[in-house]
Amino acid sequence: MSLIQLDKLMKHYPMGDTMVRALDGVDLSIKSGEFVSITGHSGSGKSTLMHLLGCLDRPTSGRYMLDGQLVSHLSDRSLAQVRNRKIGFVFQTFNLIQRTSAIDNVAVPLFYGRQSNVGEKSRKALERVGLGPRATHKPSELSGGERQRVAIARAIVNEPKIILADEPTGNLDTRTGKQIMDIFHELHRAGVTVILVTHEMDVAVQAERVIRMRDGNIIDDRRVDDSTRSELLSGVMLPAVEQDPGPDRSPPPIAKPVGM
Amino acid sequence: MFFLRVCLMSFRSLFVHPLRTILATLGVIFGVAAVVAAMAILEGMSSRILGGFESLGSNKIFVMPNIERRSGRMVGSFDSLDLDDADAIGRCNAVARAMPQISNPGALVKFRSKSTNADVSGVTEVHADMNNQEMQDGEFISAANVQGSASVVVLGSKIKEELFGGRPAIDEKIKITGIRGSRTFTVIGVFAPKGNVGRSDADRQICVPITTAMDKLYGTDSVHVILAEARSPTDADIDQAKEEIAQTLRRRHKIRAGQQDDFQVQSQKDMVTQFSQVTGILKVVFYSIAGISLFVGGIGIMNIMLVAVTERTREIGVRMAMGAQRSDVLKQFLIEASVVSFFGGTIGVIVGWGLANAIETVTRLFETTTTMTSVVIALTMATTTGVISGIYPAWKASRLDPVEALRYE
Ligand SMILES: Nc1ncnc2c1ncn2[C@@H]1O[C@H](COP(=O)(O)OP(=O)(O)OP(=O)(O)O)[C@@H](O)[C@H]1O
Ligand SMILES: [Mg+2]
DSSP, X not given: OEEEEEEEEEEEEEETTEEEEEEEEEEEEEETTOEEEEEEOTTSSHHHHHHHHTTSSOXXXXXXXXXXXXXTTOOHHHHHHHHHHHEEEEOTTOOOOTTSOHHHHHHHHHHHTTOSOHHHHHHHHHHHTTOGGGTXXXXXXXXXXXXXXXXXXXXXXXXXXXXXXXXXXXXSOHHHHXXXXXXXXXXXXXXXXXXXXXXXXXXXXXXXXXXXXXXXXXXXXXXXXXXXXXXXXXXXXXXXXXXXXXXXXXXOOSSOOOOO | OHHHHHHHHHHHHHTTSHHHHHHHHHHHXXXXXXXXXXXXXXXXXXXXXXXXXXXXXXXXXXEEEOEEEETTEEEEOTTOOBHHHHHHHHHSTTEEEEEEEEEEEEEEXXXXXXXXXXEEEEEOTTHHHHTXXXXXXXXXXXXXXXXXXXXXXXXXXXXXXXXXXXXXXXXXXXXXXXXXXXXXXXXXXXXXXXXXXXXXXXXXXXXXXXXXXXXXXXXXXXXXXXXXXXSSSSHHHHHHHHHHHHHHHHHXXXXXXXXXOSEEEEEHHHHHHHHHHHHHHHHHHHHHHHHHHHHHHHHHHHHHHHHHHHHTHHHHHHHHHTTOOHHHHHHHHHHHHHHHHHHHHHHHHXXXXXXXXXXXXXXXXXXXXXXXXXXXXXXXXXXXHHHHHHHHHHHHHHTOOXXXXXXXX
């Protein structure tokens, strides 16, 4: 059974008289323990998809089953609980709380989960990303890579099933980006489901599976092996998908107005 | 646990922009300072003045000439009461005893080369007993002394100390300067130390027979006050005594019905009531200042909290992404608002306490007393102000959409 199951997921934003179809009927299934990356041009709906996957938002229509629970129509309260227990977020801009130390940042999800043993759990999470010695540093006293590691420690401290990372290496140089990717690989090996948004193809192909989006639709979804890797890296558009959009998929319009 | 951690977090965030915090809490600081200072001053005044009254015993009735202050001038007769009035009052059925008195503060007294200022009271033999004054040495003025206008004096303990030091004072001769010049008196007694009575220091008082004071020191036929005692401190007895005194004096002074009295009769209870009215007005003034300051303070807190919510929009988004409930965000900002106000309140307590002490030092009128109760009341008011002014900003924060908050630049 899949951990994540999306059925005709739509997210529309009203823009004046028109509708922006940020997601336009996405069907997707992700199994527990998969390492998936999502790529696509700017505005193709990657972040919107991430927000829905992360239960930060509700779809305009469609169904989202997470871990056997229909979450697409839960209350704010229940969504917050799902985020707290099942999901860890990693952002491009780290989004640490500047005023407090690394370890206090890591403790935030435990705090809202009303958990005990906060200090010990946070320290363990920091050690897992190799930042044990930096526990009392403020974010401003850390390098970009270190900040992102703190953010990852924060994402995993509650031992969530899913890590959602939106451009986690976007603000980092190649070498530091690689260190961050190593941590994701490690988490993946430990059984965590990792979903990674990136527009860098060489980062995307490190996952087991690459999903490509355009105009709110998934236009390509494939396992990464030696042959697909080189295809993806060469940047050649894959005609196979565009010829066969799949049974449920409507043609991808560009921010086409919908009647409302 | 959640509450404590949020308190700690909020406390830390106060010092991120220390100046801003101080400015935002200025209103609360003033409000609380006003409350604390007002309560300290009122408390001090009350214990000083009411304490003085109480030490006199509450069956006392004061009979004074009717003097009023009219457009800045004192109007009325200063000399409407005399010794015969006092005798007549003493004979009233409802009056246990009565004593005429004249008082002159700050008279010069001399013993050989030493001199000092004393409050001279001309009294009768009942004075020591009426005012519960114990003798340390010698005897108090006798009825014979009063009858014979004897030049004898009883010294307050401080005056004795200043003029004689450790040496015995009894039978020594001292000089007292009145309007009629300097007269020689023989010391016949020394009071035991007593402390303050009403507004005056009892230990700086010296007592001479009232007849002597009137004839030899001040050359007057009238007395300043007649102190009477009702038979008991019950309201009925006091009212009856007041009425009888008034009737007696009207008859003696030939005051017809409808005519203005040339005297006033006040029981100690009346004076306490008057004093309470004065402190009541002061209370209203102080608490209005405090109320207005706290209201303005509340607006200051609301403002800084709205700024904080805007500044931390993204942080709120992150917290929600990490699983913060809307109610958690609401609580967090409410707690922060009250911590900010509490902090301002604490500064206000210190300022108010300092203010009260400054007033005490400058005016030297009374000791101020900052009580724990006033501190608790002031801090509770500050915290409540914080919670109330935090409601709207906190509600705003809790209603943020997580996705939009996360996108916020
Ligand atoms: N709150 C919103 N209101 C209106 N339109 C929105 C809103 N959020 C997203 N959109 C639109 O939805 C589309 C998809 O946005 P999304 O942020 O998901 O893109 P993305 O793939 O993450 O792009 P990028 O790589 O630049 O981050 C865009 O056209 C965007 O303008
Ligand atoms: Mg994006």
